[in-house]
Amino acid sequence: MNPLDHLISSSSRVPGVTEDGLERGRAALDRAIAAGARQESPARQRSATHWFGGLRGKTVIGVAAVAAVAAGAAVIVLPSSSAHTASTHPAGSRLADSSVKPTLKAPQPKPSPSGQAAGSPMTYSITPISVTAAYVFAQAAKGAQAAQSTPEGSVPLVGGWPNGLYWHTVTEGTNTGCPGVVGVSQVWLGKSGSEVVSNHQQGSAPAGEKNSIACGGGPGSNANSTYPVGNVPTGPMIGGKIYTWAQFAALPTDPAVLWPILQDDSTVGVAPYKGVPEQDWLYQTIIITLESDPVSPAMRVALLKDAERISGVTVVGKYTDSLGRTGIALRQGSSDTQVIDTSDGQVLTDIQPTPAHQGCTVTHPQGGGTETSCAFGGATLFISADVTNSEPHVNQPTPHLSLAPSHLSPVPSPSGSAGAQG
Protein backbone atom coordinates (compact mmCIF):
# COMPACT_ATOMS: atom_id res chain seq x y z
CA MET A 1 0.00 0.00 0.00
CA ASN A 2 1.41 3.39 -0.89
CA PRO A 3 1.65 6.14 1.74
CA LEU A 4 -1.43 7.95 0.46
CA ASP A 5 -3.67 4.89 0.58
CA HIS A 6 -2.30 4.06 4.02
CA LEU A 7 -3.11 7.53 5.35
CA ILE A 8 -6.54 7.55 3.78
CA SER A 9 -7.34 4.11 5.05
CA SER A 10 -6.18 4.77 8.61
CA SER A 11 -8.04 8.06 8.79
CA SER A 12 -11.30 6.58 7.53
CA ARG A 13 -12.21 4.84 10.78
CA VAL A 14 -14.95 6.64 12.65
CA PRO A 15 -17.43 5.40 15.24
CA GLY A 16 -20.92 4.63 14.02
CA VAL A 17 -23.90 6.78 14.80
CA THR A 18 -25.40 6.22 18.22
CA GLU A 19 -28.94 4.94 18.67
CA ASP A 20 -29.82 8.23 20.26
CA GLY A 21 -28.34 10.25 17.41
CA LEU A 22 -30.18 8.15 14.89
CA GLU A 23 -33.49 8.67 16.68
CA ARG A 24 -33.01 12.40 17.12
CA GLY A 25 -32.19 12.76 13.44
CA ARG A 26 -35.22 10.77 12.43
CA ALA A 27 -37.45 12.88 14.66
CA ALA A 28 -36.11 16.10 13.10
CA LEU A 29 -36.66 14.68 9.61
CA ASP A 30 -40.20 13.64 10.46
CA ARG A 31 -40.97 17.13 11.73
CA ALA A 32 -39.66 18.61 8.47
CA ILE A 33 -41.70 16.14 6.42
CA ALA A 34 -44.82 17.02 8.38
CA ALA A 35 -44.17 20.74 7.98
CA GLY A 36 -43.47 20.31 4.27
CA ALA A 37 -46.63 18.31 3.72
CA ARG A 38 -48.66 21.17 5.16
CA GLN A 39 -46.90 23.95 3.30
CA GLU A 40 -45.58 22.60 0.02
CA SER A 41 -48.29 20.39 -1.24
CA PRO A 42 -49.27 22.59 -4.24
CA ALA A 43 -45.67 22.91 -5.34
CA ARG A 44 -45.26 19.18 -5.35
CA GLN A 45 -48.32 18.80 -7.52
CA ARG A 46 -46.87 21.24 -10.01
CA SER A 47 -43.61 19.44 -10.10
CA ALA A 48 -45.28 16.15 -10.98
CA THR A 49 -47.22 17.76 -13.79
CA HIS A 50 -44.21 19.50 -15.23
CA TRP A 51 -42.30 16.29 -15.19
CA PHE A 52 -44.78 14.71 -17.54
CA GLY A 53 -44.83 17.65 -19.90
CA GLY A 54 -41.06 17.73 -19.91
CA LEU A 55 -40.76 14.26 -21.27
CA ARG A 56 -42.64 15.23 -24.39
CA GLY A 57 -40.53 18.33 -24.73
CA LYS A 58 -37.40 16.30 -24.61
CA THR A 59 -38.44 14.10 -27.45
CA VAL A 60 -39.37 16.92 -29.73
CA ILE A 61 -36.14 18.77 -29.12
CA GLY A 62 -34.19 15.61 -29.79
CA VAL A 63 -35.82 14.99 -33.11
CA ALA A 64 -35.31 18.58 -34.15
CA ALA A 65 -31.65 18.31 -33.40
CA VAL A 66 -31.21 15.25 -35.54
CA ALA A 67 -32.83 17.11 -38.39
CA ALA A 68 -30.44 19.97 -37.79
CA VAL A 69 -27.47 17.65 -37.99
CA ALA A 70 -28.77 16.10 -41.16
CA ALA A 71 -29.19 19.53 -42.69
CA GLY A 72 -25.61 20.36 -41.83
CA ALA A 73 -26.58 23.12 -39.44
CA ALA A 74 -23.60 24.53 -37.64
CA VAL A 75 -25.32 25.24 -34.39
CA ILE A 76 -26.66 22.39 -32.36
CA VAL A 77 -28.57 23.47 -29.32
CA LEU A 78 -29.06 20.24 -27.56
CA PRO A 79 -27.99 18.72 -24.31
CA SER A 80 -25.90 15.66 -24.81
CA SER A 81 -28.05 12.83 -23.56
CA SER A 82 -31.11 13.74 -25.56
CA ALA A 83 -29.40 13.18 -28.85
CA HIS A 84 -28.38 9.71 -27.85
CA THR A 85 -32.02 8.92 -27.46
CA ALA A 86 -33.04 10.76 -30.57
CA SER A 87 -30.52 9.03 -32.76
CA THR A 88 -31.90 5.70 -31.75
CA HIS A 89 -35.58 5.80 -32.25
CA PRO A 90 -37.62 6.73 -35.24
CA ALA A 91 -39.43 9.92 -34.36
CA GLY A 92 -42.79 8.24 -34.44
CA SER A 93 -42.10 5.53 -31.95
CA ARG A 94 -40.48 7.95 -29.57
CA LEU A 95 -43.41 10.32 -29.68
CA ALA A 96 -45.72 7.41 -29.16
CA ASP A 97 -43.73 6.43 -26.09
CA SER A 98 -44.11 9.83 -24.58
CA SER A 99 -47.85 9.72 -24.95
CA VAL A 100 -48.01 6.71 -22.71
CA LYS A 101 -48.74 7.93 -19.27
CA PRO A 102 -45.77 6.98 -17.14
CA THR A 103 -46.32 5.55 -13.71
CA LEU A 104 -44.57 7.05 -10.77
CA LYS A 105 -43.77 3.61 -9.44
CA ALA A 106 -40.68 3.11 -11.49
CA PRO A 107 -37.98 5.74 -11.76
CA GLN A 108 -38.35 7.69 -14.96
CA PRO A 109 -36.31 10.38 -16.60
CA LYS A 110 -37.21 13.64 -14.97
CA PRO A 111 -36.29 16.18 -17.59
CA SER A 112 -35.45 19.70 -16.72
CA PRO A 113 -37.04 22.61 -18.54
CA SER A 114 -34.28 22.39 -21.15
CA GLY A 115 -35.53 18.97 -22.00
CA GLN A 116 -32.52 17.13 -20.83
CA ALA A 117 -32.52 14.09 -18.65
CA ALA A 118 -28.89 13.93 -17.74
CA GLY A 119 -27.70 10.61 -16.55
CA SER A 120 -30.96 8.87 -17.21
CA PRO A 121 -30.67 5.60 -19.00
CA MET A 122 -29.48 6.46 -22.46
CA THR A 123 -30.33 4.44 -25.47
CA TYR A 124 -28.33 4.57 -28.60
CA SER A 125 -27.75 2.64 -31.77
CA ILE A 126 -24.52 0.91 -32.32
CA THR A 127 -23.64 -0.11 -35.82
CA PRO A 128 -21.76 -3.32 -35.38
CA ILE A 129 -18.48 -3.51 -37.22
CA SER A 130 -16.27 -6.54 -37.55
CA VAL A 131 -12.85 -5.07 -37.02
CA THR A 132 -10.28 -5.54 -34.32
CA ALA A 133 -9.26 -2.85 -31.86
CA ALA A 134 -5.75 -2.98 -33.30
CA TYR A 135 -7.20 -2.13 -36.70
CA VAL A 136 -9.13 0.80 -35.22
CA PHE A 137 -6.02 2.16 -33.53
CA ALA A 138 -4.05 1.70 -36.76
CA GLN A 139 -6.69 3.63 -38.69
CA ALA A 140 -6.73 6.34 -36.03
CA ALA A 141 -2.95 6.60 -36.25
CA LYS A 142 -3.22 6.96 -40.02
CA GLY A 143 -5.89 9.60 -39.56
CA ALA A 144 -3.75 11.48 -37.06
CA GLN A 145 -0.85 11.28 -39.46
CA ALA A 146 -2.95 12.69 -42.28
CA ALA A 147 -4.41 15.42 -40.09
CA GLN A 148 -0.88 16.36 -39.18
CA SER A 149 0.12 16.88 -42.79
CA THR A 150 -2.89 18.89 -43.95
CA PRO A 151 -2.59 22.65 -43.58
CA GLU A 152 -5.87 23.16 -41.70
CA GLY A 153 -5.11 20.41 -39.22
CA SER A 154 -1.60 21.43 -38.40
CA VAL A 155 -0.41 23.13 -35.28
CA PRO A 156 2.56 25.42 -35.78
CA LEU A 157 5.40 23.68 -34.10
CA VAL A 158 8.47 25.21 -32.63
CA GLY A 159 11.10 22.65 -31.81
CA GLY A 160 8.50 19.96 -32.37
CA TRP A 161 6.17 21.45 -29.83
CA PRO A 162 2.86 23.32 -29.97
CA ASN A 163 3.68 26.96 -29.72
CA GLY A 164 1.72 28.59 -26.94
CA LEU A 165 1.53 29.26 -23.22
CA TYR A 166 -1.23 26.83 -22.33
CA TRP A 167 -2.66 23.54 -23.36
CA HIS A 168 -6.35 24.20 -23.07
CA THR A 169 -8.90 21.39 -23.00
CA VAL A 170 -12.66 21.73 -22.86
CA THR A 171 -15.00 18.91 -21.90
CA GLU A 172 -18.71 18.75 -21.33
CA GLY A 173 -20.41 16.18 -19.21
CA THR A 174 -23.66 15.05 -17.79
CA ASN A 175 -24.02 13.12 -14.58
CA THR A 176 -26.76 11.41 -12.71
CA GLY A 177 -26.78 13.79 -9.79
CA CYS A 178 -28.00 16.86 -11.50
CA PRO A 179 -30.50 16.47 -14.30
CA GLY A 180 -30.83 19.38 -16.67
CA VAL A 181 -27.35 20.68 -16.11
CA VAL A 182 -24.31 20.23 -18.30
CA GLY A 183 -20.98 20.56 -16.57
CA VAL A 184 -18.34 22.30 -18.65
CA SER A 185 -14.80 21.71 -17.46
CA GLN A 186 -11.80 23.55 -18.79
CA VAL A 187 -8.20 22.89 -17.92
CA TRP A 188 -5.28 25.14 -18.73
CA LEU A 189 -2.03 23.27 -18.38
CA GLY A 190 0.64 25.91 -18.37
CA LYS A 191 4.03 25.70 -19.96
CA SER A 192 5.54 27.09 -16.78
CA GLY A 193 4.21 24.23 -14.65
CA SER A 194 0.84 25.61 -13.65
CA GLU A 195 -2.60 24.07 -13.95
CA VAL A 196 -5.87 25.94 -13.76
CA VAL A 197 -9.24 24.24 -13.69
CA SER A 198 -12.59 25.80 -14.40
CA ASN A 199 -15.86 24.04 -13.68
CA HIS A 200 -18.92 25.76 -14.94
CA GLN A 201 -22.46 24.50 -14.96
CA GLN A 202 -24.72 25.35 -17.83
CA GLY A 203 -28.33 24.53 -18.05
CA SER A 204 -31.49 25.19 -16.26
CA ALA A 205 -30.96 24.48 -12.61
CA PRO A 206 -33.67 26.40 -10.82
CA ALA A 207 -32.39 29.29 -8.80
CA GLY A 208 -32.19 29.12 -5.08
CA GLU A 209 -29.99 27.32 -2.66
CA LYS A 210 -32.43 24.53 -1.98
CA ASN A 211 -32.35 23.36 -5.53
CA SER A 212 -28.79 24.04 -6.44
CA ILE A 213 -27.60 22.17 -3.38
CA ALA A 214 -28.21 18.83 -5.11
CA CYS A 215 -26.12 19.95 -8.06
CA GLY A 216 -23.11 20.75 -5.93
CA GLY A 217 -23.85 24.37 -6.67
CA GLY A 218 -24.60 25.56 -3.18
CA PRO A 219 -22.67 28.38 -1.56
CA GLY A 220 -19.01 27.62 -1.19
CA SER A 221 -19.02 24.87 -3.75
CA ASN A 222 -16.57 24.52 -6.58
CA ALA A 223 -19.19 23.66 -9.14
CA ASN A 224 -18.81 27.08 -10.75
CA SER A 225 -15.31 28.26 -10.23
CA THR A 226 -11.89 28.72 -11.71
CA TYR A 227 -8.92 27.87 -9.59
CA PRO A 228 -5.30 26.74 -9.69
CA VAL A 229 -5.02 23.10 -8.73
CA GLY A 230 -2.68 23.58 -5.81
CA ASN A 231 0.84 24.05 -4.66
CA VAL A 232 2.63 20.97 -5.83
CA PRO A 233 4.34 20.44 -9.14
CA THR A 234 2.12 19.65 -12.04
CA GLY A 235 2.57 19.26 -15.73
CA PRO A 236 1.94 16.83 -18.54
CA MET A 237 1.65 13.29 -17.20
CA ILE A 238 2.06 9.82 -18.55
CA GLY A 239 0.63 7.29 -16.15
CA GLY A 240 1.96 8.36 -12.79
CA LYS A 241 4.93 10.35 -14.01
CA ILE A 242 4.89 14.12 -14.11
CA TYR A 243 6.94 15.70 -16.86
CA THR A 244 8.07 19.22 -17.41
CA TRP A 245 6.79 20.69 -20.60
CA ALA A 246 10.26 20.43 -22.16
CA GLN A 247 10.70 16.80 -21.13
CA PHE A 248 7.31 15.92 -22.49
CA ALA A 249 8.10 17.62 -25.77
CA ALA A 250 11.32 15.67 -26.00
CA LEU A 251 9.65 12.26 -25.66
CA PRO A 252 10.40 9.98 -28.61
CA THR A 253 7.80 9.78 -31.34
CA ASP A 254 9.08 6.46 -32.57
CA PRO A 255 6.46 4.01 -31.27
CA ALA A 256 9.05 1.33 -30.59
CA VAL A 257 11.08 3.69 -28.42
CA LEU A 258 8.04 5.21 -26.73
CA TRP A 259 6.54 1.84 -25.77
CA PRO A 260 8.98 0.91 -22.96
CA ILE A 261 8.55 4.43 -21.54
CA LEU A 262 4.79 3.95 -21.47
CA GLN A 263 5.26 0.60 -19.74
CA ASP A 264 7.48 2.15 -17.07
CA ASP A 265 5.42 5.29 -16.51
CA SER A 266 2.13 3.44 -16.41
CA THR A 267 3.24 1.53 -13.31
CA VAL A 268 4.16 4.64 -11.31
CA GLY A 269 1.74 4.92 -8.41
CA VAL A 270 -0.29 2.03 -9.71
CA ALA A 271 -1.89 1.36 -6.32
CA PRO A 272 -5.19 3.10 -7.02
CA TYR A 273 -5.78 0.56 -9.72
CA LYS A 274 -4.31 -2.39 -7.86
CA GLY A 275 -5.61 -5.66 -9.15
CA VAL A 276 -6.05 -4.15 -12.57
CA PRO A 277 -4.07 -6.06 -15.19
CA GLU A 278 -1.14 -4.34 -16.84
CA GLN A 279 -2.90 -4.23 -20.19
CA ASP A 280 -5.81 -2.25 -18.71
CA TRP A 281 -3.42 0.09 -17.05
CA LEU A 282 -1.51 0.69 -20.29
CA TYR A 283 -4.76 1.36 -22.08
CA GLN A 284 -5.83 3.87 -19.43
CA THR A 285 -2.43 5.54 -19.58
CA ILE A 286 -2.59 6.04 -23.31
CA ILE A 287 -6.24 7.17 -23.33
CA ILE A 288 -5.83 9.66 -20.46
CA THR A 289 -2.74 11.13 -22.11
CA LEU A 290 -4.56 11.45 -25.42
CA GLU A 291 -7.49 13.08 -23.65
CA SER A 292 -5.78 15.55 -21.39
CA ASP A 293 -2.15 16.24 -22.19
CA PRO A 294 -0.38 18.47 -24.69
CA VAL A 295 0.24 15.73 -27.18
CA SER A 296 1.92 16.89 -30.35
CA PRO A 297 0.55 15.48 -33.61
CA ALA A 298 3.58 13.23 -34.01
CA MET A 299 3.24 11.93 -30.47
CA ARG A 300 -0.46 11.25 -31.01
CA VAL A 301 0.46 9.05 -33.94
CA ALA A 302 3.02 7.21 -31.82
CA LEU A 303 0.61 6.71 -28.90
CA LEU A 304 -2.06 5.30 -31.20
CA LYS A 305 0.44 2.96 -32.85
CA ASP A 306 1.51 1.72 -29.43
CA ALA A 307 -2.13 1.22 -28.46
CA GLU A 308 -2.29 -1.43 -31.18
CA ARG A 309 -0.12 -3.61 -28.94
CA ILE A 310 -2.59 -3.68 -26.07
CA SER A 311 -4.60 -6.86 -25.78
CA GLY A 312 -8.15 -7.25 -24.53
CA VAL A 313 -9.63 -4.11 -26.10
CA THR A 314 -13.05 -4.80 -27.55
CA VAL A 315 -14.74 -2.88 -30.34
CA VAL A 316 -18.22 -1.90 -29.24
CA GLY A 317 -19.21 -0.48 -32.60
CA LYS A 318 -19.61 2.67 -34.62
CA TYR A 319 -20.97 5.42 -32.43
CA THR A 320 -22.35 8.85 -33.14
CA ASP A 321 -22.24 11.25 -30.23
CA SER A 322 -24.70 13.99 -29.42
CA LEU A 323 -22.79 16.55 -31.47
CA GLY A 324 -23.10 14.35 -34.52
CA ARG A 325 -19.49 13.28 -34.40
CA THR A 326 -18.88 9.68 -35.38
CA GLY A 327 -16.19 7.42 -34.08
CA ILE A 328 -15.48 3.89 -32.99
CA ALA A 329 -16.40 2.94 -29.44
CA LEU A 330 -13.80 0.85 -27.64
CA ARG A 331 -13.77 -0.75 -24.24
CA GLN A 332 -11.00 -2.30 -22.22
CA GLY A 333 -11.94 -4.64 -19.40
CA SER A 334 -14.76 -3.27 -17.32
CA SER A 335 -13.69 0.34 -17.63
CA ASP A 336 -15.34 3.20 -19.46
CA THR A 337 -16.09 3.16 -23.14
CA GLN A 338 -14.13 5.59 -25.28
CA VAL A 339 -15.08 6.77 -28.71
CA ILE A 340 -12.16 7.48 -31.01
CA ASP A 341 -12.38 9.41 -34.23
CA THR A 342 -10.36 7.42 -36.72
CA SER A 343 -10.18 10.36 -39.10
CA ASP A 344 -7.86 12.33 -36.82
CA GLY A 345 -7.06 10.16 -33.81
CA GLN A 346 -8.92 12.31 -31.28
CA VAL A 347 -10.90 10.92 -28.37
CA LEU A 348 -14.47 12.17 -28.80
CA THR A 349 -16.44 10.78 -25.90
CA ASP A 350 -15.97 8.91 -22.66
CA ILE A 351 -18.98 6.96 -21.43
CA GLN A 352 -19.06 5.78 -17.87
CA PRO A 353 -21.51 3.09 -16.86
CA THR A 354 -22.92 3.07 -13.37
CA PRO A 355 -21.41 0.30 -11.31
CA ALA A 356 -24.68 -1.60 -11.22
CA HIS A 357 -25.11 -1.38 -14.95
CA GLN A 358 -21.79 -2.34 -16.39
CA GLY A 359 -23.54 -4.75 -18.67
CA CYS A 360 -25.92 -3.23 -21.16
CA THR A 361 -29.07 -4.70 -22.60
CA VAL A 362 -28.72 -5.44 -26.26
CA THR A 363 -31.76 -6.02 -28.40
CA HIS A 364 -32.08 -6.82 -32.06
CA PRO A 365 -34.78 -4.72 -33.66
CA GLN A 366 -36.48 -5.89 -36.84
CA GLY A 367 -34.60 -3.55 -39.12
CA GLY A 368 -31.32 -5.27 -38.28
CA GLY A 369 -28.38 -4.07 -36.28
CA THR A 370 -28.43 -3.82 -32.55
CA GLU A 371 -29.91 -1.43 -30.10
CA THR A 372 -28.09 -1.02 -26.85
CA SER A 373 -29.59 0.37 -23.71
CA CYS A 374 -27.42 1.24 -20.78
CA ALA A 375 -27.91 3.20 -17.64
CA PHE A 376 -24.82 5.33 -17.75
CA GLY A 377 -23.24 7.09 -14.88
CA GLY A 378 -22.57 9.87 -17.31
CA ALA A 379 -21.01 10.82 -20.58
CA THR A 380 -18.26 13.27 -21.29
CA LEU A 381 -17.66 14.93 -24.61
CA PHE A 382 -14.19 16.13 -25.44
CA ILE A 383 -14.87 19.39 -27.15
CA SER A 384 -11.49 20.84 -27.91
CA ALA A 385 -7.85 20.56 -27.05
CA ASP A 386 -5.48 23.14 -28.36
CA VAL A 387 -2.65 25.48 -27.64
CA THR A 388 -3.50 28.98 -26.58
CA ASN A 389 -1.86 32.12 -25.31
CA SER A 390 -5.02 33.38 -23.62
CA GLU A 391 -4.84 33.45 -19.86
CA PRO A 392 -7.32 31.27 -17.97
CA HIS A 393 -10.42 33.26 -17.33
CA VAL A 394 -13.50 32.55 -15.31
CA ASN A 395 -15.83 34.11 -17.83
CA GLN A 396 -14.14 32.77 -20.88
CA PRO A 397 -16.90 31.92 -23.32
CA THR A 398 -17.26 28.20 -23.57
CA PRO A 399 -18.25 26.64 -26.86
CA HIS A 400 -21.15 24.84 -25.22
CA LEU A 401 -22.82 22.56 -27.69
CA SER A 402 -22.62 25.00 -30.52
CA LEU A 403 -19.66 23.51 -32.20
CA ALA A 404 -19.13 22.31 -35.65
CA PRO A 405 -17.34 18.96 -35.43
CA SER A 406 -14.27 20.52 -37.00
CA HIS A 407 -13.61 22.32 -33.75
CA LEU A 408 -12.10 19.16 -32.48
CA SER A 409 -9.14 19.52 -34.79
CA PRO A 410 -6.18 21.29 -33.34
CA VAL A 411 -6.32 24.96 -34.17
CA PRO A 412 -3.32 27.12 -34.92
CA SER A 413 -2.02 29.07 -31.99
CA PRO A 414 -2.86 32.75 -31.98
CA SER A 415 -0.51 35.21 -33.51
CA GLY A 416 1.93 36.92 -31.22
CA SER A 417 2.70 33.59 -29.61
CA ALA A 418 5.34 33.26 -27.02
CA GLY A 419 7.92 31.44 -29.02
CA ALA A 420 9.71 28.29 -28.02
CA GLN A 421 9.84 28.25 -24.27
CA GLY A 422 11.02 25.57 -21.92
Add this chain to the structure above:
Amino acid sequence: MTGDPRSDGELIAGLPRRPELMGVLYERHAPAVFRYLARRAGPPAAEDLLSEVFIAALSASSRFTAHDSGSALPWLYGIGLNVLHRHFRQPQPAASVTPDRGMDWDAVDDRLDAWAERGRLRAALSALTDSDRELLLLVGWEGLSQTEAATALGISPGAARVRLHRARKRVLSTLEKQGPGGPDPQVTTLYAKEQAS
Protein backbone atom coordinates in the same frame (compact mmCIF):
# COMPACT_ATOMS: atom_id res chain seq x y z
CA MET B 1 -31.69 -2.10 8.28
CA THR B 2 -35.00 -1.69 6.54
CA GLY B 3 -36.93 -4.42 4.90
CA ASP B 4 -38.48 -2.15 2.31
CA PRO B 5 -37.97 -3.89 -1.03
CA ARG B 6 -38.08 -0.71 -3.09
CA SER B 7 -34.85 0.53 -4.65
CA ASP B 8 -33.50 3.99 -3.88
CA GLY B 9 -34.54 5.04 -7.36
CA GLU B 10 -38.13 3.97 -6.78
CA LEU B 11 -38.24 5.75 -3.45
CA ILE B 12 -36.81 8.96 -4.87
CA ALA B 13 -39.24 8.84 -7.79
CA GLY B 14 -42.07 8.72 -5.28
CA LEU B 15 -40.78 11.54 -3.08
CA PRO B 16 -42.50 14.46 -4.82
CA ARG B 17 -45.88 12.99 -3.90
CA ARG B 18 -44.91 11.07 -0.80
CA PRO B 19 -42.19 12.90 1.11
CA GLU B 20 -42.46 10.43 3.96
CA LEU B 21 -40.51 7.98 1.78
CA MET B 22 -37.44 9.98 2.83
CA GLY B 23 -37.85 8.18 6.14
CA VAL B 24 -37.12 4.87 4.41
CA LEU B 25 -34.03 6.40 2.80
CA TYR B 26 -33.02 7.68 6.22
CA GLU B 27 -33.30 4.23 7.81
CA ARG B 28 -31.27 2.83 4.95
CA HIS B 29 -28.54 5.42 4.62
CA ALA B 30 -28.27 7.46 7.84
CA PRO B 31 -25.38 5.33 9.19
CA ALA B 32 -23.32 5.88 6.02
CA VAL B 33 -24.17 9.58 5.85
CA PHE B 34 -23.22 9.89 9.53
CA ARG B 35 -19.83 8.33 8.82
CA TYR B 36 -19.38 10.69 5.87
CA LEU B 37 -20.06 13.69 8.11
CA ALA B 38 -18.03 12.31 11.02
CA ARG B 39 -14.96 11.78 8.87
CA ARG B 40 -14.98 15.45 7.94
CA ALA B 41 -16.43 17.21 10.96
CA GLY B 42 -16.03 14.76 13.84
CA PRO B 43 -18.77 12.64 15.41
CA PRO B 44 -20.41 15.31 17.62
CA ALA B 45 -20.98 17.71 14.71
CA ALA B 46 -22.01 14.80 12.51
CA GLU B 47 -24.79 13.89 14.88
CA ASP B 48 -26.12 17.45 14.73
CA LEU B 49 -25.90 17.65 10.94
CA LEU B 50 -27.29 14.23 10.09
CA SER B 51 -30.93 15.26 9.82
CA GLU B 52 -30.01 18.44 7.93
CA VAL B 53 -28.72 16.37 5.02
CA PHE B 54 -31.96 14.47 4.65
CA ILE B 55 -34.08 17.57 5.10
CA ALA B 56 -32.09 19.35 2.37
CA ALA B 57 -32.48 16.25 0.21
CA LEU B 58 -36.22 16.48 0.70
CA SER B 59 -36.21 19.96 -0.82
CA ALA B 60 -34.01 18.91 -3.71
CA SER B 61 -35.52 15.56 -4.55
CA SER B 62 -37.90 16.74 -7.25
CA ARG B 63 -34.92 17.36 -9.50
CA PHE B 64 -33.14 14.12 -8.95
CA THR B 65 -33.36 10.85 -10.77
CA ALA B 66 -31.62 7.80 -9.44
CA HIS B 67 -31.19 4.74 -11.53
CA ASP B 68 -33.36 1.83 -10.67
CA SER B 69 -30.54 -0.06 -9.07
CA GLY B 70 -28.44 2.98 -8.28
CA SER B 71 -27.74 4.12 -4.77
CA ALA B 72 -28.90 7.43 -3.37
CA LEU B 73 -25.64 7.73 -1.44
CA PRO B 74 -23.59 9.76 -3.95
CA TRP B 75 -26.44 12.25 -4.10
CA LEU B 76 -26.73 12.38 -0.30
CA TYR B 77 -22.96 12.86 0.04
CA GLY B 78 -23.11 15.74 -2.43
CA ILE B 79 -25.78 17.37 -0.29
CA GLY B 80 -23.73 16.51 2.79
CA LEU B 81 -20.79 18.44 1.38
CA ASN B 82 -22.90 21.54 1.02
CA VAL B 83 -24.30 21.11 4.51
CA LEU B 84 -20.70 20.88 5.74
CA HIS B 85 -19.74 24.02 3.85
CA ARG B 86 -22.54 25.85 5.59
CA HIS B 87 -21.51 24.38 8.93
CA PHE B 88 -17.87 25.39 8.57
CA ARG B 89 -18.79 28.91 7.53
CA GLN B 90 -20.37 29.44 10.92
CA PRO B 91 -18.06 30.70 13.66
CA GLN B 92 -16.31 27.75 15.22
CA PRO B 93 -15.94 27.43 18.99
CA ALA B 94 -12.26 26.59 18.65
CA ALA B 95 -10.86 29.75 17.14
CA SER B 96 -7.40 28.25 16.76
CA VAL B 97 -8.63 25.83 14.12
CA THR B 98 -7.46 26.74 10.65
CA PRO B 99 -10.62 27.61 8.79
CA ASP B 100 -11.29 25.09 6.09
CA ARG B 101 -14.43 24.95 4.09
CA GLY B 102 -14.89 21.22 4.10
CA MET B 103 -12.88 19.66 6.88
CA ASP B 104 -12.13 19.74 10.59
CA TRP B 105 -8.54 18.58 10.39
CA ASP B 106 -8.19 18.07 14.12
CA ALA B 107 -10.94 15.47 13.91
CA VAL B 108 -9.03 13.77 11.10
CA ASP B 109 -5.75 13.87 13.01
CA ASP B 110 -7.41 12.28 16.02
CA ARG B 111 -8.01 9.16 14.02
CA LEU B 112 -4.41 8.60 13.04
CA ASP B 113 -2.66 6.31 15.50
CA ALA B 114 0.89 7.31 14.84
CA TRP B 115 1.75 10.79 15.93
CA ALA B 116 4.14 11.16 13.01
CA GLU B 117 1.28 10.69 10.58
CA ARG B 118 -0.73 13.53 12.00
CA GLY B 119 -0.60 16.47 9.73
CA ARG B 120 0.89 14.47 6.89
CA LEU B 121 -2.41 13.71 5.24
CA ARG B 122 -3.54 17.23 5.85
CA ALA B 123 -0.42 18.70 4.33
CA ALA B 124 -0.59 16.40 1.34
CA LEU B 125 -4.27 17.00 0.69
CA SER B 126 -4.04 20.70 1.30
CA ALA B 127 -2.07 20.87 -1.91
CA LEU B 128 -5.28 20.03 -3.69
CA THR B 129 -8.34 22.12 -4.27
CA ASP B 130 -11.48 21.37 -2.31
CA SER B 131 -13.16 19.56 -5.16
CA ASP B 132 -10.12 17.47 -6.09
CA ARG B 133 -9.64 16.57 -2.44
CA GLU B 134 -13.29 15.66 -2.04
CA LEU B 135 -13.10 13.51 -5.15
CA LEU B 136 -10.15 11.66 -3.68
CA LEU B 137 -11.86 11.17 -0.31
CA LEU B 138 -15.22 10.11 -1.69
CA VAL B 139 -13.38 7.30 -3.42
CA GLY B 140 -10.91 6.61 -0.60
CA TRP B 141 -13.10 7.09 2.47
CA GLU B 142 -16.60 6.44 1.21
CA GLY B 143 -15.67 3.78 -1.32
CA LEU B 144 -17.56 5.39 -4.19
CA SER B 145 -16.69 4.63 -7.77
CA GLN B 146 -15.24 7.47 -9.81
CA THR B 147 -18.56 8.01 -11.52
CA GLU B 148 -20.44 8.09 -8.23
CA ALA B 149 -17.94 10.56 -6.81
CA ALA B 150 -18.38 12.76 -9.86
CA THR B 151 -22.12 12.56 -9.35
CA ALA B 152 -21.80 13.63 -5.75
CA LEU B 153 -19.73 16.66 -6.75
CA GLY B 154 -21.75 17.65 -9.77
CA ILE B 155 -18.83 17.42 -12.16
CA SER B 156 -18.62 15.40 -15.32
CA PRO B 157 -17.45 11.83 -14.84
CA GLY B 158 -14.83 11.90 -17.56
CA ALA B 159 -13.29 15.05 -16.17
CA ALA B 160 -13.43 13.47 -12.71
CA ARG B 161 -11.49 10.48 -13.93
CA VAL B 162 -8.67 12.63 -15.21
CA ARG B 163 -8.78 14.89 -12.14
CA LEU B 164 -8.65 11.97 -9.74
CA HIS B 165 -5.80 10.42 -11.62
CA ARG B 166 -3.79 13.61 -11.58
CA ALA B 167 -4.66 14.49 -7.98
CA ARG B 168 -3.51 11.11 -6.69
CA LYS B 169 -0.21 11.31 -8.47
CA ARG B 170 0.47 14.79 -7.26
CA VAL B 171 -0.38 14.01 -3.65
CA LEU B 172 1.87 10.96 -3.80
CA SER B 173 4.74 13.04 -5.08
CA THR B 174 4.18 15.52 -2.24
CA LEU B 175 4.21 12.72 0.32
CA GLU B 176 7.42 11.32 -1.12
CA LYS B 177 9.05 14.71 -0.95
CA GLN B 178 7.84 15.25 2.60
CA GLY B 179 9.39 12.04 3.83
CA PRO B 180 8.06 10.36 6.93
CA GLY B 181 8.25 13.48 9.08
CA GLY B 182 5.76 16.25 9.51
CA PRO B 183 4.10 18.46 6.98
CA ASP B 184 6.03 20.72 4.71
CA PRO B 185 5.52 24.13 6.34
CA GLN B 186 5.79 25.86 2.99
CA VAL B 187 2.86 23.90 1.61
CA THR B 188 0.72 24.67 4.64
CA THR B 189 1.54 28.37 4.50
CA LEU B 190 0.79 28.62 0.82
CA TYR B 191 -2.49 26.85 1.35
CA ALA B 192 -3.54 29.17 4.15
CA LYS B 193 -2.73 32.10 1.89
CA GLU B 194 -4.76 30.66 -0.92
CA GLN B 195 -7.72 30.07 1.34
CA ALA B 196 -7.54 33.59 2.67
CA SER B 197 -7.55 35.18 -0.75
